[in-house]
Amino acid sequence: MNEKQSTKQRLLIIRDLLKKYTDEQNELTIRELVDLYYENTEQTVGHKAIRDDLKELAESGLFDVIENHEKNGVEKYYSHQTRLFEIHELRLLIDAVSSAKFITQTETENLVNKLKKLTSYHLAKQLENRILLPAGTKTENKSVRNAINSLHEAIWKQQTIQFQYGKYTIQKDFQLNRNGDYYLVKPYALVWNNEFYYLIGEFVPEGDIRHYRIDRMRNVEVTENTFILDPNFNINHYTQTLFHMYSGEERSIEIEFVNQLLNVVIDRFGLNVNIRPHSEGTFRITTNAVISDGLVRWLLTWGSDAKVLTPPSLVDRMKTEAEKLYKQYQQ
Structure with missing residues (x-):
């Protein structure tokens, strides 16, 4: 960027420098702003011009400029502290993007880098630590987006x-x-x-x-x-009753679990599921669910710690699958 900047262009550059390099913990003096201006534009600018631009930005009411005096009152520090996203909100967004398997690895990195630009350069460094998935778990289908x-x-x-x-x-x-x-x-x-x-x-x-x-x-x-x-x-009803994204008949089911699986059950069926203590070490639930291969396989995950009580058709499917599993290990 070698062309001479107009007054309006210079004002926008000062605004962007404050957004990128300052926050609540990081401030800049006019001298430091002059140096950053040259690094980014290869153009020199005077201290008075910077000071006038800072004043105009602050008085505009459109851009937050914080002026802070040193204890001895000699030098002033300036910063921009208002952000659309808090740092913890950006962490959530970055972790969501990083853990989404339907986004390719390349697109993940591009999105994360864009999200980092929503905060200052210094705060963005705190976002380096994020969720990482094992190699090969991200989709390779670039047309998903x-x-x-x-x-x-x-x-x-x-x-x-x-x-x-x-x-x-x-x-x-x-x-x-x-x-x-x-x-x-x-x-x-x-x-x-x-x-x-x-x-x-x-x-x-x-x-x-x-x-x-x-x-x-x-x-x-x-x-x-x-x-x-x-x-x-009813889209909400469909998504709530659809289990493991398998199709099948929706029925009322009753299952008995050992107490150690309480939080697993709540994670799967939600807090509104009907839970009743049964014996000293078990509880029972009643809910509506799609009777599917997905449900059967999920229940088999817990072995003898989960027992289907109703409906009889699901009980029979559990018996059949358990018998197949037993015979497989007998061979």
């Missing part, structure tokens, strides 16, 4: 979408379902579940509600066809 944006737009405008859908093979190759034929769906909502984004929508050919993991969607296209949302569909 574009798909999410297209899906939000389609939901807002109530336009049908079409896309290809697939899964990985044992060779770790991505294989499209239905020989690559497109799915036609009325998009209802996006859900973030178990660290992945899902689309909930109506599968047009059959008229039933389904869910799709967005990182497994390919070539998402928004069509010109519009639709009207089913007034009887």
Whole structure:
């Protein structure tokens, strides 16, 4: 930046220097601002010009400028301390981005670097310590961000979408379902579940509600066809009863757990689940849930510490799976 700066441009540069290099713990003198101005623009500026700009920024009421005197009253320090995000809020956002498996590693780093710019240079150093996922857990699908944006737009405008859908093979190759034929769906909502984004929508050919993991969607296209949302569909009810993102029949279930699993149960079913003490070492819950492979497998995780009481159909499925597991280890 070698061209001579106008007065208005200089004012904006001073504002940006205060935003980047100052905060509640870090202040700058006019002399230091002069030096930073030269480092960033390769232009010299006088102390009086800086002082006038600081005064104009402070009097504008549009930008916070804090003036602080040294104890001896000789030198003044200036800082900008008002931020849209507090440091702990930026930590939450950065950890959310870092732990999201549907964002590629490259996009994660780009987003984190942008979030750091929302605070001062000095405070941004405190954000270096963040959640790190094991290598290979982030998606490699670079089109996810574009798909999410297209899906939000389609939901807002109530336009049908079409896309290809697939899964990985044992060779770790991505294989499209239905020989690559497109799915036609009325998009209802996006859900973030178990660290992945899902689309909930109506599968047009059959008229039933389904869910799709967005990182497994390919070539998402928004069509010109519009639709009207089913007034009887309750998105909150659907997401609450959907267990492990598997489909199935919703039923009332009763399960007995050992007391050590109380917090595990609350984490899974929420604080509103009906919990009743049973014996000295167990408790029982009653709730509505989708009877699915996901539910069965989750219950088997806890072995004999969890026992299904009702409905009989779920009890039978648990017995069948437990018997299969036993026979597998007998071979």
